[in-house]
Amino acid sequence: MKIEILGTGCDKCKKLKDATMEALSKLDGFHEVVSVDDVLEILEYEVLQTPALVVDGKVKSFGKVLSSSEILKILREDE
Amino acid sequence: MFDWLIYLVSKLLFDTFGLKQGSHFAEAMHFFIYDTIKISILLIVIVFLVTLLRSYFPIEKVRDYLSGKQKIVGHIFASMFGMLTPFCSCSAIPLFIGFLQARVPLGVTFSYLISAPLGDAVVIAMLFSIFGIKVTLFYVGFALLIATISGLIIGHMGLEKEVLVEVKPLKTSTNSKLNSEPFLKRAKESFSYTKEIFKKIYPYIIIGIGVGAFIHGYIPATMIEKYAGGDVWYAPIIGVLMGVPMYSNAAGVLPLVEALTQKGVLMGTALSFMMAVVAVSLPEAMILKRVLSLKLIALFFTIVAVSILLTGYIFNYLIG
Numbered sequence: 001m002k003i004e005i006l007g008t009g010c011d012k013c014k015k016l017k018d019a020t021m022e023a024l025s026k027l028d029g030f031h032e033v034v035s036v037d038d039v040l041e042i043l044e045y046e047v048l049q050t051p052a053l054v055v056d057g058k059v060k061s062f063g064k065v066l067s068s069s070e071i072l073k074i075l076r077e078d079e
Numbered sequence: 080m081f082d083w084l085i086y087l088v089s090k091l092l093f094d095t096f097g098l099k100q101g102s103h104f105a106e107a108m109h110f111f112i113y114d115t116i117k118i119s120i121l122l123i124v125i126v127f128l129v130t131l132l133r134s135y136f137p138i139e140k141v142r143d144y145l146s147g148k149q150k151i152v153g154h155i156f157a158s159m160f161g162m163l164t165p166f167c168s169c170s171a172i173p174l175f176i177g178f179l180q181a182r183v184p185l186g187v188t189f190s191y192l193i194s195a196p197l198g199d200a201v202v203i204a205m206l207f208s209i210f211g212i213k214v215t216l217f218y219v220g221f222a223l224l225i226a227t228i229s230g231l232i233i234g235h236m237g238l239e240k241e242v243l244v245e246v247k248p249l250k251t252s253t254n255s256k257l258n259s260e261p262f263l264k265r266a267k268e269s270f271s272y273t274k275e276i277f278k279k280i281y282p283y284i285i286i287g288i289g290v291g292a293f294i295h296g297y298i299p300a301t302m303i304e305k306y307a308g309g310d311v312w313y314a315p316i317i318g319v320l321m322g323v324p325m326y327s328n329a330a331g332v333l334p335l336v337e338a339l340t341q342k343g344v345l346m347g348t349a350l351s352f353m354m355a356v357v358a359v360s361l362p363e364a365m366i367l368k369r370v371l372s373l374k375l376i377a378l379f380f381t382i383v384a385v386s387i388l389l390t391g392y393i394f395n396y397l398i399g
Contacts, residue, residue, distance in 0.1 A: 039172050039369060048138045048177040049170045
């Protein structure tokens with residue numbers, strides 16, 4: 001899976017990334033995590049509120065910091 | 080509403096600890112303990128309720144609604160929605176461009192962008208806990224007015240070319256279906272958000288209340304009146320000038336404002352200062368610089384600052 005964290009570098013984006021990393025540590029396989037902090041790139045996803053979680057190009061959540069268990073649930077659905 | 084608390088704090092200080100009623104120290108301690116408890120309770124309750132309410136007003140829907148709306152109706156709605164939707168200053172740019180992409184006019188987008196930080200949940204909660212419902216309603220009313228009028232002015236200046244990034248029209252309609260959650264889940268999320276906010280701002284509140292308590296107990300009213308108070312005509316100007324460089328620490332600033340108003344600073348002056356702190360901030364300008372020209376940012380700040388200033392004067396005139 002390719003997981004992208006969209007956010008312009010605020011506190012919340014960092015928290016979302018940390019939670020994502022924690023969730024991934026409980027999954028098998030190789031996954032890629034990318035932070036997208038360029039505003040113009042973020043706009044490509046048509047997201048109005050950051051931070052947002054994008055899995056394989058699909059926006060899964062925006063405007064909030066998910067807990068690692070919530071992220072794990074989202075990732076398992078996609079596996 | 081909080082008479083019981085005044086009574087309890089008095090009992091604790093004067094009976095249990097035997098402080099002398101009316102002494103500087105006792106007055107300062109009373110202010111500090113009473114305010115800390117009262118503000119904490121109200122802050123948690125109000126921020127929680129506001130956050131919960133806002134979870135029902137997704138920004139995406141608002142954007143689609145405002146799309147193509149022109150003229151005054153668009154501005155008024157944008158200002159109201161700015162108050163009602165959740166907003167975090169770190170999302171300001173994606174939001175700004177996103178609105179333009181959906182063909183929301185520039186002026187209407189600005190109405191939203193001005194109103195959103197003014198309607199900050201913490202500010203509303205602090206205003207209510209310190210000054211009560213009347214001042215809070217006045218504040219909200221004037222905030223709506225400022226956002227509507229400033230946006231209208233910006234919209235009439237034909238500044239579209241001052242937006243530095245290319246605004247591409249939207250390809251698809253949005254993913255607003257993501258926003259359908261049961262009440263309990265929303266309540267839980269709102270609560271954890273409230274907890275997080277409270278953790279982040281309470282050091283500032285304690286410091287603010289501490290300084291406020293010191294002013295309340297030790298600084299004579301005559302001294303404050305001489306410099307910032309009463310009806311000196313330039314008091315609101317000082318208020319706005321002091322407010323602009325401060326950033327989003329309204330939580331810490333308000334207890335201070337409380338102490339100052341008790342010592343003779345007029346309410347309008349205090350409110351101008353408050354609004355300037357939350358609505359016009361230099362760090363925000365730095366973020367906006369990536370997508371807007373300096374000319375547009377300068378105009379935006381000037382227009383908002385002037386409207387806030389006028390609000391201060393009107394307020395002083397109305398309720399003093």
